Every structure is written in structure tokens, then in C-alpha cells.
Amino acid sequence: MYNQLKDRFGGPLSVGIVALIAIWLIGMVILPQLLMVDYSFRPNLLPAEVGSEKDVYSLTNYETLFNNGIHMTIFFKTIWSSVLVTFLTLVVSYPLAFYLAKVATPRQAALCLLLLIIPFWINEILRTFSWYIILAYKGPLNALLLGLGLINRPIRFLSGDGGVMIGMVYAYILFMIFPIYNAIESLDTNQVKAARSLGAGWIRTHYRVIIPHAKPGIATGCIMTFMLAAGSYAVPALLGSPGSRWFTQIIYNWFFEGGDWNQGAAYAFLLLIICISFIGLVMKVFKVGLGDIAR
Known part of the structure; x- marks a missing residue:
């Protein structure tokens, strides 16, 4: 990557860009995550007790989750629901992405993209609350x-959970559409015409030609949608009922209502592990690497 930047921007500017990326990754991503991991293995102590004989590493915070049946149920429900949201978003987004990339005229595609983007100029809370009004009992x-x-x-x-599912599919649809759209747009239209000329139906054409080419885009969209869904707080908080709590709401309660950052960090770290595992699973299923996803 550095050589490509050097060829395009020159040596000094490339060094500056790489340095800024490294600072952002280390300061905003890596160090906070390491601090969260450190918190998760330590007990919640008074400031005067930090560093005392009580301040030892243990698995107590993780045992709290595994010993709490309600929290475990919500945890697994959140993961399963996030997978379902990802699947529903893919089902909705793929036909639209294909239409924009290969069927619509440039003017039609630009209009559709504009109509998709305009609602996202509004704050996510307001967009979610609009669905609350639409789906209300007397809405x-x-x-x-x-x-x-x-x-x-x-x-x-x-x-x-129906309202939460609808709200999340709507909230994260662009994160699925654009990667798939970019992948399909790079496909040579002659390949699609050749498959059709040789007698392949539309389903077979998509299965044998278009989807294999669009695998990196589909994988990227699934990863982004799942990560956003699993880590969402506003949508389940606004559209969910008391019986449809999301795991992020429990994490929020530990941090800001219970004041137990160590317990909240353990819960958040477990959710992070599941999300990373999902990324690895998607990459294996679609047989793509990090380089394919990053394109």
C-alpha cells in the first residue's frame, strides 16, 4: 500500500498519510480495546482499592454472564437476530444493487442513489423514531x-422483535447496497449477455456468473451490517419492547447505570469476540481475503 501511495503522492506525503493512519489505529482502536480487555479481568473497586491486594486478575466478570440465564439468553438472541437482520438486508439489497449496476440508465441510477442517500442526511435517532411512529398501534x-x-x-x-428488525434493515441498508453495487458494476456486461445467450436463465446467471463475481462486495456488506446490528443501541432501545432487549442495552446499563465498567467491559469483549468470529466465518464461506474486502 505504501508503494502505491508513494507513486501517487510522493515520499513525504505518503509517510504522513501512513503515520496518520497508524496514529488513528493505535490511539482510537487498538489502545481502547486493550484497555477494555484489561478492565474485563479486574474487579470493580473503589479508587482507594485500585492497586491493592484486591486488585487481581480473574474471570469473575465473565462468570457473571455465564451464570446469568437471562443475560445469556439475550446474548444469543442478539447474535441470532443480527444474523437474521444481515440476511434480510442482503435479500432486500441484492436485487436493488443489481438493478442500479446493470439495468438502470445512468440517470435512473443517480436518481435512485439520491433517493436512498437523502434520508440518511437525517440523524439516526430521528429516522428510527419515524419508524416508531409508523409502526405504532395507532400509527x-x-x-x-x-x-x-x-x-x-x-x-x-x-x-x-419485528419492529427492531424493520428498523435495522432500514438503518443499515446502504452499508449492504454500496459494496454489492460496486462489485457488480465492475462485472463485464458481456459475461451476463453470454450466459443468457447460451440458454442460462436469470437465476442460473446470477448463481454462476454474477454472485461469484460479487462475493467480495457481499462479504463486505454482510460484515458491516452484522457488526452494526450486533452493536446497535438506538434502534432496539426505541423500537424494541421490554421483552426484546438487545445485549448492547445490558452493556450500557453496566457502564452508565450500574457504574461497573469492569463488568461492562467483559460483556463488551465477549460481543467483540463473536463479531470477529463472524468476520472470519463470512470470509471462509465466501472464500475471500482481507485484500478482497478492502478493495
């Missing part, structure tokens, strides 16, 4: 369904 969606005669009484969309 416009229930009113529309009642007016069309499709239902006899209002549906409680926000009573389970």
Missing part, C-alpha cells in the same frame, strides 16, 4: 391496513 401503517380492510384490528408491530 399510519395500521390505519392504512384497516382502511384497506386487510386487518380487522390494529397489529402491535412493536410488541416483539
Whole structure:
């Protein structure tokens, strides 16, 4: 990467760019994570007790999670729900990305991209709250369904995880669309035409030609969507019911309501391990490397 930067920007500027990236990675990513790991193995002590004989490393904070059935249930539900959100977002995003890359005219693609991007100029909290209004028991969606005669009484969309799923798919759809769109756009259209000319249907063409080419984009979109979904706080807090808590809400409670940063760090570190494991799994399933994802 350095040689490419050097060829494009020259030696001194390339050194400066690499140095800034290194400072950002070390100061904003690596050191905070190492500090969180250190906190997770130490007990929650009073300031006067820090460094005393009580300040020892142990697995007590992790045992708290494994001994708490409710928290374990929420943990696994969060992971499974994040996988489901990723799958639903992929199902919605792939056809749209293909349309934008290979079907739509440049003017149509630009218009569609603009319509997709404009709502994201608004704060995520406000966008999520708009879904709260839409899905409310007496909201416009229930009113529309009642007016069309499709239902006899209002549906409680926000009573389970349904509202959270809808809100997350909407919130993170761009993180799935753009990587897939960029991958499909680089595909030579003649390959698609050749497959069609040889008698392949659209399903077979996508399965044998388009999807294999778009694997890096699909992998990138899945990774980004899963990471955002698993670490989301605002969407489940606004759209979730008391019975559909997200694991991030428990982490938040440990940090800011319980005041136990050590316990919160243990919970957060376990979530980080699961997210890293998901990245490795996706890379293995799609048979892509970090270089393919970073393109």
C-alpha cells in the first residue's frame, strides 16, 4: 500500500498519510480495546482499592454472564437476530444493487442513489423514531391496513422483535447496497449477455456468473451490517419492547447505570469476540481475503 501511495503522492506525503493512519489505529482502536480487555479481568473497586491486594486478575466478570440465564439468553438472541437482520438486508439489497449496476440508465441510477442517500442526511435517532411512529398501534401503517380492510384490528408491530428488525434493515441498508453495487458494476456486461445467450436463465446467471463475481462486495456488506446490528443501541432501545432487549442495552446499563465498567467491559469483549468470529466465518464461506474486502 505504501508503494502505491508513494507513486501517487510522493515520499513525504505518503509517510504522513501512513503515520496518520497508524496514529488513528493505535490511539482510537487498538489502545481502547486493550484497555477494555484489561478492565474485563479486574474487579470493580473503589479508587482507594485500585492497586491493592484486591486488585487481581480473574474471570469473575465473565462468570457473571455465564451464570446469568437471562443475560445469556439475550446474548444469543442478539447474535441470532443480527444474523437474521444481515440476511434480510442482503435479500432486500441484492436485487436493488443489481438493478442500479446493470439495468438502470445512468440517470435512473443517480436518481435512485439520491433517493436512498437523502434520508440518511437525517440523524439516526430521528429516522428510527419515524419508524416508531409508523409502526405504532395507532400509527399510519395500521390505519392504512384497516382502511384497506386487510386487518380487522390494529397489529402491535412493536410488541416483539419485528419492529427492531424493520428498523435495522432500514438503518443499515446502504452499508449492504454500496459494496454489492460496486462489485457488480465492475462485472463485464458481456459475461451476463453470454450466459443468457447460451440458454442460462436469470437465476442460473446470477448463481454462476454474477454472485461469484460479487462475493467480495457481499462479504463486505454482510460484515458491516452484522457488526452494526450486533452493536446497535438506538434502534432496539426505541423500537424494541421490554421483552426484546438487545445485549448492547445490558452493556450500557453496566457502564452508565450500574457504574461497573469492569463488568461492562467483559460483556463488551465477549460481543467483540463473536463479531470477529463472524468476520472470519463470512470470509471462509465466501472464500475471500482481507485484500478482497478492502478493495
